[in-house]
Amino acid sequence: MPAVTQTREAVEKLGQSTYKWGFETDIEMDMAPKGLNEDIIRLISSRKEEPEWMLEWRLAAYKTWQAMQEPKWAKVAYPPIDYQDAHYYAAPRKKPGPKSLDEVDPELLRTYEKLGIPLHEQALLAGVEVPEGERMPVAVDAVFDSVSVATTFRKTLEEAGVIFCPISEAVKEHPDLVRKYLGTVVPAGDNFFSALNSAVFTDGSFVYVPKGVRCPMELSTYFRINARNTGQFERTLIVVEEGASVSYLEGCTAPMRDENQLHAAVVELVAMDDASIKYSTVQNWYPGDENGRGGIYNFVTKRGACRGARSKISWTQVETGSAITWKYPSCILQGEGSVGEFYSVAVTNNHQQADTGTKMIHLGRNTRSTIIAKTISAGRSDSTYRGLVRVQPKASGARNFTQCDSLLIGDQCGAHTVPYIESRNMNARIEHEATTSKISEDQLFYCRQRGLSEEDAVGLIVNGFCRDVLKELPMEFAVEAQKLLQISLEGSVG
């Protein structure tokens, strides 16, 4: 039984009660002074050698942000954030092109190693030339703090016509594309955190898949928050033209530290006629220690626009990390017959708080959406599914199916389900179901009777509980995700 073996391994690793990914890379940083004002935004913009329109866009967003209030409706509690007490720009020091891995900052290599990036990819990431003819299945755009350190496989992608590069570079090299789409799915003023992000975003990924192209490899990004007191404001924009498709993976780990860190990313997806985007996330940022000290605040706005007919956007997420999660990957189903999907596993333990879910906005005829959300609460944590399904008057024949299941482990945690269902079209069909329970005694007994320890049995049952979501993940993520589930729930049973 592999799941059991994995559980045991995972739990053993955690026996040392350290956060597996809790390491900190000590390399020199180029850092802006603390605080946020127009000068800082100008500094960010000039450091990134941005064109004038980009700076103006940022400044407008900053003005909007200043007039906005931090949202309070989510079921999370945290001390007030001092937005002036953070650095809004940090870049790793650049060295001119290393010739081999030996020349690369060893700290950086060690970070990659702990992240589990294979050696040859490490070389690519660090900017080392690689012998011709070597092909790799995954392209990685590593965001190391705020500046993309390297982008791999660009050549292969370029041959296919796919643009995959840091967004800061896209602003310079593909300004027309960026200008056309940036902020059209998530406008700067959409919410408090998106406005903040629009003003100060430092980097992120840009993907453009031209008409009719099936992206030849899965695109992947490793996000890390690395320097002390640097808020991380990623900006991702993925545009997929007619008949094209892409699968994008986002994985996150962060070093261990005590101070809370704010992360306010914005992800925008645009799918044209018959296009499809699959966006997968495994998020295991530092959740804080068992007493609730430290951990990342993850306030993210992710939204996809199915603009074209028969387009499809699929969000899959495994959320095990962060002290506080505030995240609602959404789909605006505008094109006729477009499809939105949301598959989510959210695990909270110790003092974590998660308020996460999705929004499916049906605008076009015969649009369809599926929501499968699995929530697992353990320790003293609180986990909330908050989802919106809205059918507008023109969305005749719209269809939604939603299933939310919550599993409680222990009597100190909370699991909440808050769906909003709004239909303004009589020909739409919406079905929603939700359950909350603890792990069934019968299932546990069955496993124990066959010689499994309680912890192994729980691991097995939890994996089964999440199966519907995990099977949606690309292979390499599914394996990591399963391990993460075990790690996250360690110590919650018994």
Next chain:
Amino acid sequence: MNALSKDMSGPLALFANRLNTLTGAQRQSAAGALARTGLPDRKSEAWKYTALRALGKQDYLQAPAQVDEAAVRALLDGVFQAHPAMAALPRVVFVNGRHAPAFSVAPDDVDLSFFGQNAEFGLQAAPDRDPLVALNTALAEDGLVLRVPAGEDAGHLMLISLGVAQEQPVSFHPRHTVVVEKDAYLRLISVQAGQGTYFHNPVMDIRVEDGATLEHVTLQTEGAQAISLGTLYAHVGHKSVYDSFVLGLGGQLVRHEVHARLASPRGVVHVNGAQRLAGQQVGDITSVITHAASDCISRQTVRNVLDGHARGVFQGKVLVEQVALKTDGYQMNQALLLSPDAEIDAKPELEIYADDVRCSHGATVGALDDDQLFYLRSRGISVQEARQMLIDAFLDEAIALVVDATAQTFCRAVMAARFAQKGEA
């Protein structure tokens, strides 16, 4: 208390004169809370789907003590018309929020008194948290105070609230208290009806003590221009049952808000309902069921049929506290949209802090099933009749949950009469 007036903006300004001349600590404190919060707008999560703008369009006067008797008689006849047998049951009639003894038939076996004689606000209502309860607390003039003595089976009682507004729009804010003592039994049938433009703002404080049972059916047939925003609190004791059902048919803007608290082990709460709305009607069924003790059961089935430009709102929260182990909670909201302009907004919510529980909820929205229509039509039934049969069957699954046969028959009769008259298309 003149200081208050400057804070009374928006719809609240309409009540400012009355709110500024209050006496008594509880009323003044409620008015103070109201002045701080104002009436809720849609930014308030609890009022996300129901706007009170309509309330601000009229200047509501304090309902006058003298009301045209013929109008009251006609309304009362209207209540019994669908099912005349109901007229034989004991009843307490309120007209514009005041007890009308001339129209009442006193019940046996219960203790009956009135809020107008001795104002007791009870402990459950929370004026500081709910502005409409605060408004009621500040302005309540009368109400039923009913006590079913321990061990007594009090049979049926009708509580009939009539609104009669003639020239001027009026508002009334009755404050009812119902206590069913240990091991006692009561079947309470509340009926709300009226004519003209009025604002009915009742608060009902219910205590079902250990081992007691209250079966409570509310028939909502307010007048077409009426706004009715009622809040009901139910405290459910050890092994006691509060079984409730609301049938929403009338009114321009109607909200039926229930806060039920399972305070001791093995209590049972049912908060069922059905509403059938058309035209510009807005009907809101909101409930918060709190499991504050172990081994309790809560059940909720709500069915909505919406035609014309009607909008149905369902907000149902099940809160399971940490002590409430072995909780069994189930909630289902279903809506049938009959017209392209009808709308349903549903928010079923689970908030759970105990692990050994079994809670679930479901929601569905859709139109009449074409296959079912075809089946009936292929058997020679007209479209109109077939639609009516399917709608009736859909609502009847909720009405069938009414335990008391008398009340169930009454609900069916009222519905049949209402929709037969109008010749539904």
